[in-house]
């Protein structure tokens with residue numbers, strides 16, 4: 602455990618007969634999560650960070666409305682939750698408000714006994730600086746594309762011919778990418794598309810939460826099938842890309858997420874490949890596709906389609922798994938594939 606990331610200090614325990622402080626509850630939650638050896642959530646890969654997340658959300662349920670608004674506005678980044686709680690340092694030494702203990706106990710039960718991911722336990726997940734509503738109908742937001750959104754200057758550089766005016770988020774899930782891109786490009790109209798009506802209901806609720814309904818709309822479609830001839834200056838997608846082998850050994854926590862959001866078929870490319878083949882028909886002349894495929898699928902794409910010219914985005918953690926392709930990249934590749942197909946047919 603990296604001590605710097607967490608609050609703990611001198612471990613306090615929650616024992617019968619003593620009224621524990623908030624710090625005591627934090628330490629107790631950390632100890633229980635550590636002992637249970639659960640699979641920790643992406644972005645919170647230390648027991649103490651999950652404990653802070655659960656404590657923070659239990660506080661949101663019991664504090665007065667003004668405090669809740671303030672805490673909520675500060676808690677959109679996983680790593681900042683520790684800082685938000687740290688500002689409560691004096692308070693950490695006091696007893697939490699009435700009702701807190703029962704709520705945290707229920708949260709811990711769901712997390713540790715039912716192995717529910719922390720975000721489903723509390724019904725919210727941080728993404729790109731904001732807290733999104735989540736239910737088990739949607740993937741818990743964790744797209745690496747969040748890192749691109751964090752660097753607005755670099756992101757804008759992808760659009761040297763002008764900022765995107767019409768954006769499609771294909772496989773929108775909770776709507777987190779659609780809404781985050783709408784925030785990043787305030788002039789843009791955004792469509793969030795998913796094949797799952799249950800996911801679209803959550804996305805629409807997030808659209809309301811962030812008052813985005815005038816600029817972000819939601820539509821059911823199996824990839825591009827129901828989108829007619831619509832064209833976009835940016836298509837962003839975090840499609841399902843977990844291959845069959847990895848699907849078979851998913852930790853219990855991930856099994857609460859919809860298989861539709863994860864399952865990328867035998868080689869992880871079942872949804873990625875049709876996106877690559879069809880995106881050019883829905884991009885404007887200067888349009889760009891940003892797509893997350895993860896590390897293993899990236900390696901498969903590089904091996905299978907060496908002539909596909911895309912720009913793999915380097916991230917601070919030393920990997921990519923996200924590519925940017927222009928419409929021209931995709932058309933050139935499709936032409937080469939068609940040429941190879943013709944060669945095979947003629948040789949037959």
Ligand SMILES: C[S@@+](CC[C@H](N)C(=O)[O-])C[C@H]1O[C@@H](n2cnc3c(N)ncnc32)[C@H](O)[C@@H]1O
Pocket residue numbers: 739740741742743744771772773774775776777778794795796797800822823824839840841842861862863872
């Ligand atoms: C990995 S999740 C990404 C969700 C969200 N964009 C995010 O980054 O958190 C993939 C999403 O694609 C949707 N999906 C899967 N197959 C699809 C298809 N054929 N057409 C449209 N959406 C699909 C799933 O329902 C799921 O919401």
